[in-house]
Amino acid sequence: MAHGVLEIDRVSKRYGDVVALREMTFQVHPGELFGFVGSNGAGKTTTMRIALGVLAADSGEVRWNGEPITLETRRRIGYMPEERGLYPRMKVLEQLVYLAELHGLSPAEARRSAEAWITRLGVRERRGDEVQKLSLGNQQRVQLAAALVHQPEVLVLDEPFSGLDPVAVDVMSQVLREKAAEGVPVVFSSHQLDLVERLCDRVGIVRGGSLVACGTVDELRAGGDSRLVVHAPAAPPGWADGLAGVRSAHVSGGRTVLELAPDADDQVVLRAALATGPVHEFTRQRPSLTELFRSVVTEENAA
Known part of the structure; x- marks a missing residue:
């Protein structure tokens, strides 16, 4: 066949x-x-x-x-x-x-x-x-x-x-x-x-x-926003605000969850986190297909 x-x-x-x-x-x-x-x-x-x-x-x-x-x-x-x-x-x-x-x-x-x-x-x-x-x-x-x-x-x-x-x-x-x-x-x-x-x-x-x-x-996934999970216990609220490529940040379970633009440099974020004290976790997560899809649909509704 x-x-x-x-x-x-x-x-x-x-x-x-x-x-x-x-x-x-x-x-x-x-x-x-x-x-x-x-x-x-x-x-x-x-x-x-x-x-x-x-x-x-x-x-x-x-x-x-x-x-x-x-x-x-x-x-x-x-x-x-x-x-x-x-x-x-x-x-x-x-x-x-x-x-x-x-x-x-x-x-x-x-x-x-x-x-x-x-x-x-x-x-x-x-x-x-x-x-x-x-x-x-x-x-x-x-x-x-x-x-x-x-x-x-x-x-x-x-x-x-x-x-x-x-x-x-x-x-x-x-x-x-x-x-x-x-x-x-x-x-x-x-x-x-x-x-x-x-x-x-x-x-x-x-x-x-x-x-x-x-x-x-x-x-x-590589083309979409990625997410960084940072656990820096000594970091003050808003420590990541204003960092290049960071689109949003919120605290969840004692960890800061950052949404990064595709071209963001995560090493800049790491240096900023280390400047506040010890960093116990620094994990990059790619969005799931469901999150990517939701993002595309949201763009459609916003258009």
Whole structure:
């Protein structure tokens, strides 16, 4: 199975006066887990629908292996829509077999693949049930099986972890890691930022229809404000006020917590702390993905 690069190249989309996407651009490489995060309405679902070809872009292009997405290409994509697209009255196994055949698998291959995925995802005992009779979490597992049953070459998953219990989250995470290890490019959106931080090779943060930050979590952290925790017991209140690059300071649990600008020199802070007496702790902390995201959203609201 050949694996290529999924390219979203300067894709824009409007609905009347509302700009849904503005020059959206990113790539997902073979074997990469790419996390797509943003507030509701930021443009994640629109991007994914355009990537699949179910929605037309006003401008820009989506390419797979260097070629524009076609009907044939779409058959090789595993897509999981946010609003869930299963037939509620159809039984689990027959639905998965049907979807696999639609994507070109023979009846025997389709049944074998469907059986394998419902077993792997823990819904084998529900194989004869109608989808509408399943719990939301089990519907979610079947929806993932539907995205995987035709052995896709690329995965595009919109909020795949929504509504899952912790055990199902672990199973889903393991499956996505395995598909990436096979060389499949995987892009998924999620509001569970701790999960994105743990799972993804790279992360794109979307705001107002544009990609405003993209990189590994470490790269994104390096570009943001960092935090210094200083325990200098003899330091008077306000000892760090006015230091270059220190954006804010507050005392927490006897320690001074400083927010530093990206270009701040922490050695200047250390010298200032030592000038007050002994320093028992001097720790630099990078912001979590959740804090970075909050910072980006705050910038949006302030704009």
